[in-house]
Structures are given as structure tokens and as C-alpha cells.
Amino acid sequence: MNPIQRVFFLLVIIPVLASGQMLPPGDIRHPKPDSWPTFHGDYSGRRYSPLNKINSANVHNLTLAWVSQVSMTPGRNVGGPGPEPSSRSANTRGTPLLVNGVLYVTEPNTVLAIDARNGREIWKYTWRGVPAVALGNRGVGIYGNWLFFETYDNHLVSLDMKTGAERWNKELADVKRDYFSSVSPLVIGNHVIVGVGGDFLDVPNFAEARDPETGAVQWHFWTTAHEGDPGFHTWPNKQAVEHGGGGVWYPPTYDPELNLVYIPTGNANPVMAGQSREGDNLYTASVVALNPDTGKMAWHFQFSPHDTHDWDAAQTPVLFDGVINGQPRKLLAQAHRSGLFFVLDRTNGKHILTAPFVEGLNWYKGIAANGQPIPDPMKEPQIAGALTSPNSNGSTGWPNPAFNPDTGLFYVGTQQSYTIFYKTDLDAQPEGYSGTERGGGSVMTELRAIDYQTGKIAWRHKTNIGAQSLLTTGGNLLFGSDGSGNFIAFDAKTGEPLWHAGLISNPSNGPITYMLDGYQYVLVAGGEFLYAFRLQD
Amino acid sequence: MALVVAVLANIAIAGAQGPPGAGGGRGGGRSGGRFKIYPQEAIGRGLPAYNTACGYCHGERGKGGNAGPDLIVSLVTLHDEDGVQLGQYLKSPVHAKVVKADVPDNELFDIAAYLHSRVQYASGRGDVHMDMILVGDPKAGEAYFSGAGGCSKCHSPTGDLKGVGAKYNPATLQERLVMPRVGRGGFGRGGTTDPNAPYATVTLPSGQTVKGAPVRVTDFDVVIRLADGTTQTWARNHGIPKVEVTDPLQAHIDIMTKLKDFDMHNLTAYLATLK
Numbered sequence: 001m002n003p004i005q006r007v008f009f010l011l012v013i014i015p016v017l018a019s020g021q022m023l024p025p026g027d028i029r030h031p032k033p034d035s036w037p038t039f040h041g042d043y044s045g046r047r048y049s050p051l052n053k054i055n056s057a058n059v060h061n062l063t064l065a066w067v068s069q070v071s072m073t074p075g076r077n078v079g080g081p082g083p084e085p086s087s088r089s090a091n092t093r094g095t096p097l098l099v100n101g102v103l104y105v106t107e108p109n110t111v112l113a114i115d116a117r118n119g120r121e122i123w124k125y126t127w128r129g130v131p132a133v134a135l136g137n138r139g140v141g142i143y144g145n146w147l148f149f150e151t152y153d154n155h156l157v158s159l160d161m162k163t164g165a166e167r168w169n170k171e172l173a174d175v176k177r178d179y180f181s182s183v184s185p186l187v188i189g190n191h192v193i194v195g196v197g198g199d200f201l202d203v204p205n206f207a208e209a210r211d212p213e214t215g216a217v218q219w220h221f222w223t224t225a226h227e228g229d230p231g232f233h234t235w236p237n238k239q240a241v242e243h244g245g246g247g248v249w250y251p252p253t254y255d256p257e258l259n260l261v262y263i264p265t266g267n268a269n270p271v272m273a274g275q276s277r278e279g280d281n282l283y284t285a286s287v288v289a290l291n292p293d294t295g296k297m298a299w300h301f302q303f304s305p306h307d308t309h310d311w312d313a314a315q316t317p318v319l320f321d322g323v324i325n326g327q328p329r330k331l332l333a334q335a336h337r338s339g340l341f342f343v344l345d346r347t348n349g350k351h352i353l354t355a356p357f358v359e360g361l362n363w364y365k366g367i368a369a370n371g372q373p374i375p376d377p378m379k380e381p382q383i384a385g386a387l388t389s390p391n392s393n394g395s396t397g398w399p400n401p402a403f404n405p406d407t408g409l410f411y412v413g414t415q416q417s418y419t420i421f422y423k424t425d426l427d428a429q430p431e432g433y434s435g436t437e438r439g440g441g442s443v444m445t446e447l448r449a450i451d452y453q454t455g456k457i458a459w460r461h462k463t464n465i466g467a468q469s470l471l472t473t474g475g476n477l478l479f480g481s482d483g484s485g486n487f488i489a490f491d492a493k494t495g496e497p498l499w500h501a502g503l504i505s506n507p508s509n510g511p512i513t514y515m516l517d518g519y520q521y522v523l524v525a526g527g528e529f530l531y532a533f534r535l536q537d
Numbered sequence: 538m539a540l541v542v543a544v545l546a547n548i549a550i551a552g553a554q555g556p557p558g559a560g561g562g563r564g565g566g567r568s569g570g571r572f573k574i575y576p577q578e579a580i581g582r583g584l585p586a587y588n589t590a591c592g593y594c595h596g597e598r599g600k601g602g603n604a605g606p607d608l609i610v611s612l613v614t615l616h617d618e619d620g621v622q623l624g625q626y627l628k629s630p631v632h633a634k635v636v637k638a639d640v641p642d643n644e645l646f647d648i649a650a651y652l653h654s655r656v657q658y659a660s661g662r663g664d665v666h667m668d669m670i671l672v673g674d675p676k677a678g679e680a681y682f683s684g685a686g687g688c689s690k691c692h693s694p695t696g697d698l699k700g701v702g703a704k705y706n707p708a709t710l711q712e713r714l715v716m717p718r719v720g721r722g723g724f725g726r727g728g729t730t731d732p733n734a735p736y737a738t739v740t741l742p743s744g745q746t747v748k749g750a751p752v753r754v755t756d757f758d759v760v761i762r763l764a765d766g767t768t769q770t771w772a773r774n775h776g777i778p779k780v781e782v783t784d785p786l787q788a789h790i791d792i793m794t795k796l797k798d799f800d801m802h803n804l805t806a807y808l809a810t811l812k
Contacts, residue, residue, distance in 0.1 A: 131571035131572075132571055133571065174612070174615075176612070176615040176616050177610075177612070177615055178571070178615075178660060200659075200660040201609075201610055201615075201656070201659060201660055202610055202659075203610075243610065272662075360794050378798065382798075383666055383669045383670075383672075384669060384670050384671075384672040384673075384802055385665075385670065385708070385711055385798075385801070385802075386798055387715060387793070387796055387797075387798055387801055389794075418715070418716075418793050418794070420711065420712060420715065420801075422665045422666075422708070424662065424663025424664055424665060424666070425663050426666070427600065429600055429601065429607070431600065431607075431609055431610070431659040432658075432659035432660050432661065433659075433660070433661060433662045433663065434662075434663060435662065435663065436662040436663060436664075436665065438665070438708060438712045439711070439712030439713070439715050439716055440712075440715060440716055440793065441716050441718070441790075441793070443790050443793070443794065464754075464755070482755050482756060484753060484755045486755055486756070486757060488756075497756050497757075500756070500757055502757070
């Protein structure tokens with residue numbers, strides 16, 4: 001969008017769209033207390049809500065308001081080319097969105113509208129898909145009266161929010177090439193930002209903007225630098241680029257003032273054998289900052305150059321404003337799967353801080369002047385094995401961290417792990433995974449709070465889980481779990497557990513919070529159940 | 538992307554069921570039923586048929602050659618079922634203008650079966666090359682065993698490790714010397730019969746201690762399995778009762794965090810000599 005189009009959009013299109021809309025576009029940028037309109041609640045990825053009606057002084061009175069079992073029995077609204085789906089148990093890993101008292105919950109082939117006041121199903125949409133990689137789904141995106149949903153087999157489906165009726169569906173990528181989709185679409189202005197993943201058969205991955213009205217492609221960004229792109233020289237040849245991976249399987253974040261969308265990308269392909277892709281392999285395992293109107297890249301930063309350990313950068317690029325050396329700065333922080341915590345200047349991608357957030361990392365030789373780790377080639381998967389920390393699951397993972405501006409702390413679920421990486425495909429042109437890991441284990445799992453200014457650990461709390469999804473609030477609270485089925489409210493400043501509820505299974509998604517009818521609710525999924533909590537009257 | 542797949546690979550997506558036995562890949566269990574499984578007999582016949590009809594141009598194992606592209610990631614292969622689309626492509630002008638390939642229909646099915654098996658293989662993790670694991674120096678491994686590694690404090694080549702080199706393949710040997718138990722282990726049902734399983738000591742406010750296998754230890758409860766097989770549970774509050782988990786394999790955990798690859802390879806080579 002050029003400046004004139006932008007003014008037209010703001011002054012003419014938005015008011016027209018907003019009349020009678022379920023979610024006026026401005027309410028995404030400035031979420032109302034009674035809504036959770038994007039994957040992270042707002043564009044920043046902080047997973048921070050200023051709500052404080054539930055706080056560290058009264059959280060001990062938090063009690064169950066309702067519990068709901070997510071039903072996978074096919075609904076009235078169906079779509080897709082596949083056979084009639086059979087029923088299965090839900091396992092909710094996505095983040096529900098909330099608008100006008102209705103929660104929108106997803107499974108890889110299902111969207112449900114659920115009454116946020118009582119947990120009852122309002123409508124359900126079932127996608128009849130074809131065989132594909134069965135990953136979780138992160139959730140829907142909302143634009144006006146419409147929902148957007150990526151099916152696991154790579155279709156972007158648009159639904160009517162009120163009824164669940166399908167408006168259209170568009171194929172994003174060829175499922176036969178083993179692409180898969182799991183991202184929750186991010187709506188920015190009149191763009192629906194989507195992405196696809198796939199690292200089983202060496203495909204090049206991409207992000208796209210789609211038109212919310214028609215589903216048409218507005219722009220397309222390859223996450224492996226193609227010929228003519230600035231990063232093309234980091235690949236040995238075109239063949240490597242066109243099979244180079246870089247999946248977009250985790251939702252981006254966005255800074256409206258800078259008008260940059262920050263897309264985290266997956267690992268390079270072939271996954272564990274790098275002999276056919278010498279070089280850094282941009283823009284895999286990176287964050288790329290794009291103009292959402294054009295898809296043009298402003299900058300990139302690679303967290304794991306020439307990755308051979310399956311360490312995607314598919315963790316949240318968390319955006320917040322902070323103070324570095326006494327100066328206010330616009331920051332982007334990521335706790336990367338490789339065990340390093342990065343703080344960047346999000347205006348230009350310049351490095352500010354790189355520090356390990358777990359102990360025992362042995363895969364890099366040092367930190368370069370630009371803040372990137374210098375990988376130790378001897379810790380790449382070896383034919384005879386390389387004992388490496390962390391393992392491919394990483395020191396953390398896709399479950400979202402959180403940042404609380406009141407405490408200045410970055411919260412993340414962590415693990416210290418070891419494994420023996422083996423290279424299995426010795427061909428000059430390896431394919432697919434091309435390596436494996438055996439043995440080792442986890443020696444530490446903790447919830448940790450990181451001081452973003454120093455990278456030092458402010459507090460730690462032992463858990464039985466590594467990566468986990470978190471929520472922090474203006475009530476000095478951090479909601480998370482212990483990996484043993486307990487949903488826990490921690491004191492955000494100290495890490496002390498203040499309240500807990502034993503669920504049927506461990507929390508499986510990122511908790512959200514919102515106001516309804518004067519009550520602050522906290523909602524979390526645990527497997528096939530949704531649990532809503534509020535203070536006792 | 539291992540974390541997600543490891544967690545979710547076993548979820549059967551509605552509408553995504555493949556043929557019986559589909560899935561697997563190279564031992565990673567990653568395929569989720571999306572590949573059609575062909576009979577081994579057809580795959581076996583397909584290999585020589587492929588080599589005769591296609592191998593010259595498309596290279597060994599379909600990975601591409603001097604004259605033809607990689608067939609494992611070829612859209613023609615990926616969109617083929619039972620050799621039908623493959624056959625149509627071979628007869629099309631696009632292929633015919635490069636080379637005329639007269640492949641009998643019965644061989645097309647077998648070649649397709651072979652190529653699809655290669656696709657499935659590529660999507661998995663592959664097998665460790667067992668014959669290439671023993672790269673270390675057995676004598677250096679023996680010295681490490683008896684010296685810096687401290688292994689001889691608990692183990693003996695003529696005692697508990699006698700014959701260990703014949704008992705395990707090289708990769709398993711290497712894996713077990715690093716950590717005999719995968720993960721921290723012990724939580725769950727174990728502990729009553731395995732001398733190497735972790736055990737918990739619960740100290741009650743009275744000072745009484747109770748020992749057992751840790752089934753569950755959280756901030757809010759502790760469950761241990763007693764020697765008689767029964768379980769006992771206590772609620773916990775602010776760390777009371779106190780719970781201490783002891784791992785008999787702590788020495789391996791300590792070694793794992795500092796072991797160098799050359800020491801690991803030398804040790805593996807040494808242990809492999811203990812036939």
C-alpha cells in the first residue's frame with residue numbers, strides 16, 4: 001500500500017468495514033479488554049495482558065467457571081476434497097481467539113465457535129482433508145466478519161464468523177510435496193499473512209499475503225534466498241535453494257509503527273546433512289522483517305547459521321520497548337531453540353545481546369561480532385556420532401514465551417539436554433531428514449525468567465517440562481504449568497507458585513485472559529478440554 | 538521441527554488415514570499415513586527394472602544423474618499412484634522428445650513401487666552406519682576408562698561389562714555408555730526391581746523418612762511406589778514434605794555433561810573389544 005492508498009484505507013475503507021463488523025480492524029491493533037483478537041492477543045508477541053482484576057494478592061481465589069470438551073464429531077459445515085472424516089479426540093494446541101463473547105478454537109482440520117460464557121459449542125466447521133503431515137494448528141485469524149484458517153493439508157479457508165459457513169478455500173501449497181500448514185493467519189490491514197512448512201522432502205518454504213476478500217495472492221516471499229535475493233550467495237547453487245526448507249510454521253509478530261512483520265523461519269534442508277548446502281543458508285533459522293504491504297524484506301537475522309540440528313527459529317520474535325545502556329530502544333527478543341537468547345534492535349535487525357539461557361551448550365565455538373553464534377563443525381551430525389547439547393528438541397521450542405513490561409522479565413520454559421547426532425545420508429546430494437539422534441537425555445527442566453538487559457537468569461523454577469506456553473498479566477502473574485498436569489499462577493516477580501489447578505492432562509496451549517460481564521477470565525486448554533477460570537464471587 | 542513432530546506424529550488426523558501399514562519413514566514414525574505402501578515384492582522387482590529403464594539418466598536410486606533430474610522429489614513421482622501418472626508422463630511429448638522409454642505396463646507398477654519406497658525413505662531419518670561407528674582408539678579408551686573417565690570406579694571389563702562388546706551393536710554401546718537410561722527415567726512404574734532406577738526419599742515434618750520410586754513429584758504433591766508395589770501420596774505445600782530424588786546413574790549424567798567426542802569414540806572402541 002502506498003501512502004495515498006494507506007490514507008484511503010484508514011479514512012474510507014476501515015469506517016465502511018467497521019460498520020456492523022464483528023471485529024473492526026482497529027480492534028486488532030488496540031485489543032479491547034473483552035477480546036483476544038490475534039494469536040498472541042496483540043501484535044507484539046509478548047503474551048502480556050494489562051488486566052489485573054486477578055492479581056497476585058487474590059489469585060488464590062481463582063476457581064473453575066466452566067470446563068468444555070472439544071468435540072471432533074464432524075460439524076454441520078464441511079469442506080475439502082477428502083473422504084468423510086472419522087471422529088477422534090481433540091488435542092488443542094492453538095490459541096483460541098475471542099470476539100464478542102465467542103471463542104474460536106481450532107484443531108488441524110476443525111474450527112469451532114464456543115460460547116465464552118458457558119463453554120457450549122455454537123457451530124463447527126470440519127475440513128475433509130487428504131493424507132498429510134499431522135501437525136497441530138495454532139488458530140484462526142479474523143478480519144471483519146470473517147475467519148481465516150490454514151488446514152493441515154495446505155488450504156486457506158475463509159469462514160463466516162457467525163455461522164461457520166465456508167466463503168472460499170484456496171490451495172497454498174502442494175500436499176504431495178509434503179508441505180504442511182499449521183500457522184494461524186495474521187491479519188494486518190487488508191492482508192492475511194500465511195505460511196507453510198515442510199522439511200521431509202526438501203521443499204522451499206514461503207510466507208504470503210492473501211486478500212481477505214478473495215484469497216488472491218498479494219505477495220509471496222521465499223524463505224530460502226532465491227536467485228537475485230541478497231542471501232542467494234549463502235547457498236552453493238540454485239538446486240540447494242529450491243530444496244532448502246525454511247518452514248513458516250509459526251505465527252509472526254508485527255510492529256504497526258515501523259510497519260514491519262517479523263516472520264520466524266524453520267531449519268534448512270536436508271535437515272541433518274549439510275554437505276550439499278555449504279554456507280549459512282539464508283533465510284532459514286532466522287527472523288525476517290518484511291513490509292506487510294509489499295513483502296519486501298527490510299532486514300534479517302539468522303540465529304543458527306547453516307543449521308544441521310533441526311533448530312528452527314520457529315519461536316516467537318517478541319517485540320517490546322526497553323532501555324539499553326540508558327537509551328530507549330525498540331527491541332525484538334527471541335529465546336532460540338539452540339539455547340541462546342537474542343535481543344535485537346527491531347528497527348534494523350542489529351544485534352544487542354546474545355547470551356545462553358541454559359547451561360551445557362557445546363555446539364558453537366563463540367559469538368561473532370554481529371551477535372551470531374559460530375557453529376562448531378565437529379558438532380554437526382557425524383557418521384560416528386557427535387555428543388551435542390541441546391538435542392533436536394532444543395533448549396526451548398514453539399510453545400510461546402512471555403514478556404512482562406512491568407517486571408522487565410522474559411519468561412521461557414527451558415531444558416538442558418544431550419543427544420548423539422548421527423549423519424545417515426552420506427550421498428553428495430542427501431535428501432530429507434538425512435540424520436538421526438540416539439541416546440542422551442534431559443538433565444534439567446525449568447521455567448526461567450531472563451533479564452533482557454543482561455541475559456542473566458532472574459529466577460528459575462523447577463518443572464517436569466521444558467518448553468511450555470505462558471501468559472503474563474498486569475496482576476503480577478505468570479500462568480504456566482509444571483508438566484505434570486498442574487496449571488499454575490506464579491508470582492511474575494519471584495517465580496513463587498501462588499495458585500494451581502490439577503487438570504485432566506497437562507496444559508497444551510497458550511493461556512489467554514479477557515473480561516466478560518465484569519469478570520476477568522483465564523482460559524487454557526488441556527488436551528481435549530478447555531478450562532475457564534475466574535475469581536469466586 | 539522435531540519437537541512438534543515427535544509430539545504429534547501419532548495423532549491420526551480425521552480424513553487422513555492412509556492404507557494399512559502406511560507411514561513410518563526411516564524409523565522416525567513421521568509419515569502419518571501419507572505414503573502408500575507397496576508390496577516388498579514389487580519394490581524388489583522395481584529396483585532392477587528401474588536400473589535398466591531409468592537409471593542411466595536418472596542416476597542410482599533415483600537421485601538424479603547427468604542427463605535426468607532427481608525422481609525422488611519429482612512432481613511426476615509425487616503425484617503418481619501405481620505407475621499410472623508415471624506411464625502417462627513417459628509417453629508424453631515432454632519426455633519422448635528427450636528419450637523414448639518403452640516400459641511395459643507391468644514393469645511400470647514395479648518401478649513406481651520402487652520410487653515411492655525411495656520417497657518414503659527420504660522422508661525419514663535413515664539408519665546409523667554401524668560399520669562406521671568404531672573410529673576411536675581402543676587403547677586410549679581403556680586408559681580413559683581406568684583413568685580420567687572414572688568408569689572403573691563402578692565397572693569392570695571382567696565383571697559387569699564382560700562380553701558387552703558382543704551384546705550391543707556399536708551405536709547402542711555408545712548410547713549406553715553415555716546414558717544407560719534414556720532421559721531421566723524412573724518416573725512411572727519403575728524403581729522396585731531396577732537397581733539403577735531413581736528413588737525418592739520423603740522427609741515428613743515429624744522427621745520420619747519414607748523411600749520409594751518417584752512416580753510423581755510436583756510442588757503440590759508427591760507420589761512414590763513402595764517396595765511392596767503400593768503407592769503413597771502426600772500433598773505438598775512450600776516444599777513440605779521435603780523430597781529428595783537420588784539417581785544411581787548420576788555419575789553418567791555428570792559424565793554426559795562434559796564428555797568429549799574423542800573420549801566417547803575411544804571408549805566405544807574399547808568397550809567393543811570386550812567380546
